[in-house]
Amino acid sequence: MAPRSFSRGELMVAAAAREIRDGELVFVGMRLPMIAFALAKRTHAPQATGLFENGIIRDEPALAPLYTMGDPPNLRNATFCGDMISVMSFLQQGKVNVGFLGAAEIDRFGNLNTTWGRRDGQPVRLPGSGGACDIACLAQRTVVMLAHDPQRLVSRVGHITSPGNGTGNGWRRSQGLPARSGPSAVITTMGVLRFGGDGEAFLASIHPGIRVEEVLSNTGWTLRVADDLAVTPEPNEGELAVIREIDPDHFWTKT
C-alpha cells in the first residue's frame, strides 16, 4: 500500500470535526476531540461554542498543546471561567448538541465502561466516569473516539459507566433519560460506526486502506455492515494544515 500523506489520528480528527455543525454547543473533551473542535471552528463551524466541564466556555479554541482542560492556555482568553454547575446546567437543559467521549470499552449498543477493565483475566480498576456519564446521559449526540481492537469493542461491557442504548431500542426512555439524547457515532482507528433504529451499532464507513474483514475480526461481536458502506473522507490539505498548526509535533495525532 502506498504511504499516505496523513496519519490515522489526523483522519480521525477530520472525521470528528465533521460531527460538529455550525452554531452548535460542544462538550469538547481533550486530545483528539480538542483538535477536532479547533478544526471545525476554522473550517465549517465558525459559530460553534466549546464547553469544558471544569467551568470553561470558549468561543475560540486555545492554540497550544494541552494535557488537561485546566492547563493555563485553556483559561487565558476564555469566554467564561466559572464553576462546573454553570456549564453542566446547559447539558441538563438539553442545550448541548454534541459531546465527545473516550472509553476503555464500548459494546454493540454503545454503552461505555471506564470503571472496571480486565487484564490477563484479572479485574483492573480504571479511573472512573469523570464527566463522561453526564455527557452520555444528557448530550443530544455523543461521539466516541477509541482504538479499534476486540478487547475494547466488546459484545457487552462488564460495567456501564456511561449509558449508550442499554439493551437496545427504547431502553434509554425506559431508564428516564431525555428523549433527545444518545450515541451518534463511534470513530475508531479503522472506521466509523453509527446506530440503527434498534439501537445497535453498525459499520457506516471504513477508513482508506482498511479492509472490512479487518474491522470485523477486530470487533468483539458480529458487527453489521451498512449496505451503502462509505469510505471515510480523507482530510484535505486545508484541514491538515490546521491540524498541524494545533499539533505541530504530532503529539496527539502521530499514530
Place this chain on the structure above:
Amino acid sequence: MTGMLPSKLISMRQAVAEHVPSGSMILMGAELEQMIPFAAGHEMIRQGRRDLTLVGPISDILFDQMIGAGCVSRVMAAWVGNASSGVGYCFRRAVEHSIPNAIETVDYTNFTLAMALHAGALGVPFLPTYAALGSDLVKRNGNLREFASPVNEERLIAVRALRPDVAIVPVQRADTWGNSHLWGNLGVAIDGARASRKIIVVAEEIVAPEVIASDPNRTLIPGFLVAAVIHEPWGSHPSPVQGYYGRDHGFFAEYHEQTRKQEDFERWLERWVLKIPSRLEYVKRLGDSRVADLRVREHAFTAAADFGV
C-alpha cells in the same frame, strides 16, 4: 476596612494539626486539574493521618499519593488517576489488592458530585438530576437513588447532600482574615467550600484587605467562613495556578514511571514528601531551572473594572 479583623494566618503544619484529624472527610481538588492542594496533602501524609475520606471530582495524582501512603479509607470521586497518564497505580493497588490497605470507593460522576456539594451548600438533603440514570454507578453508590418526581411522571436521581468536615481551597490571593480572590476555572470549589464545615485557604500571596475590596466580584470565599489562612507559594505544584505557574507535565509523567510498584512508590514518597520538612525545601528540590520554566512567561492582566461612585 477589615484592618481590625484578627489574622488567621498559620503554618501548614499547624493547620493540619489543628483542623484535620484522622477520620476527617476532606474536600480537595475542587478546582479540578488546576490548583490542587498538594502541599496540604503532603503535610497530612507527614503527620500520619489515617482513615480519611477524600472528596473531589478529579484529584489528579494527589489522591493516589495519599492512598499509597495509607492515609485513606474511603474515596468519593468521579475520577481517580493521573490526568497525564491515565491510571493511578496506588489507587489500583488499594482497590484491587488492599495495598497498603483496603479502601472503599464511592463512584460519582462530575455532575453528581457537584450536585452533592451544591445540595450541601444550599442546606437541603438532596437535589434531583437526570445524570447517571441507566448507569451502573447508581447500583453501587447509595448516595445516588432513583425516585419518582413528585411534580410529574419522571424518574430522577436524588443526589444526597455532602458536608465535608474540611475544604482545602488553593487561591491566588487572600487577606489574613481569609477573604479570597481566585480566578480561572472554579470546578466545584465555591459550592464545596460553602458545603464544608471548615475552610482552609492556601494562598500563593497574602495581600492587604484593600486589594480584596477593590474587586469584590472576585472574592469567591468570604473571610467569615474561613478557619485558617496559609501562605504557601508553590503549594499546588505540580498542578497549575493561573497567573503564578504552569502545569509541570514532566512531574506527572515521572510519577507514573516511578510508582508502578509499591516499593517504588515508597521511594518516591521518601524523596518528595517524608524527607522534606516544608514547601520551601520542596521548591529547592525542584531546582532553579525547573521552577524558572514553570513561571509565567507572558503576563495577561484583565482590563480594569470601575467600581467608582
